Amino acid sequence: MENAQLISLSKQIALQRQMDVVANNMANINTSGFKAENILFEEYVMPVARDQDFPSLDQPLSYVQDWATMHDLSGGAMVQTGNDLDVGLNGDGFFAVQTPAGERWTRSGAFQLSATGTLVDLNGNPVLGEGGPIQFGAEETGILIAADGSVSSSAGPKGRLRLVEFANAQELTREGNNLFAGGTPVAATNTKAMQGFIERSNVSGVAEMAEMIRVTRAYESAANLAQKQDELRRSAIQRLGDANA
């Protein structure tokens, strides 16, 4: 009897999660290199009695279950900043950074130099070149980053940024701080570095807004369904329980 309510409850919980995902995308609409997330749902079919001898067979019930979040890895808008240490990536690749917990991947190319001249990300994690972190001397000027990621300055070549690609980028997990973890990195072949550009977040405000409206409406209708079901039950109890009936 409560099946209808439980089904709408499963829908409500899934929609709440979806709202969280929409809110997180929207909150990060100005975060450099942020990739939007999409949540996927699947039907969960309730197992029913297997015996075929009942006069009427059990109806299968389907619940909804949130199953995975997918990274929307499409490119964000490239904005020209004119800053030497801003690097945008054109293609599916990621930068590699060295964090205390190991190598991590990021699309946010807003780099800085540390006090000792190492190329670092906004949290001070060294950005990895093919042979380790990229180091600049105190008197070097004119930092140039070529399309293939090779870095040079007034003191000559400085190595090459380690750009990585993933066969299945959906395996990556998010760590916060614009970092992705995991996956099996291979050297990038189809990714070009663009110096002086920054990749904005790929969140589309309009699409997220529409999604949000859809989610709130769907949630309301689920809540409504639960309400109707409850009313139905209440009136059934009232009528059937009435001694004068």
Place this chain on the structure above:
Amino acid sequence: MKALYIASTGMGAQERNVEVISNNIANMRTTGYKRQRAEFEDLLYQQITRAGSQTSDQGTMIPAGLEIGSGVRTVSTPRVMSQGAVNITERELDVAIRGEGFFMVQLPDGRTAYTRDGSFERSPEGEIVTSTGYPIDPGITIPGTATSVAISPDGMVSAYLDNESTPTQMGQLQLARFVNKSGLESMGDNLFVETAASGPAQVSVPNNDGTGDLMQGYLEMANVNSVTEIADLIAAQRAYEMNARVISGADQMMQATSQLR
């Protein structure tokens, strides 16, 4: 409802973004001002299902995890240290730096500050001071009898005294460079001070060791581009509105829940 808190971090971030942009616009005409930019980062993710979790004894696994983020934070407001436009002023004590480097200024408390603002003046004693009245470092004094002052691209300050036909050298301006210019701390008054992040100052004469050369009679304007700032402002405002809408959307959902009985 997590969405409420997530959206509120978004509103906070955009508010800060607008603050940074409005400070840039306010300083559009400030000599030697370097624009700032707000940089954001996503917050921690709640891992509900980890990618790669096993789904059967046959070794099948979940190809993508289920993770829900918790919003955004402002990580830093680095300064963009690009060269601002250089305008001619024809004042003999206006000096612009073409290239990298900062003038050094002696603060009253004994510390050294750094500035790109080269609109210098002379104190009653003839010392070269900034427009706030702090002496530059190394101190250069121009006698009251000097009729005109010349500053060479490599910082040599010379003055014509008592209508002599040959100039007398008064000293040489020096410039400081930093490994990480964005790590300097701003203290207002167009001044920066050194921090652990900027690295120590490397002092050198202009045109040496990567420092720029000097241009007498010019001033460096702010490197703020009004069009970009306004576009950023509009984007920030819209993002703020969208986050506010998410809050009201989440509220609507909560309302639907609370009306159940």
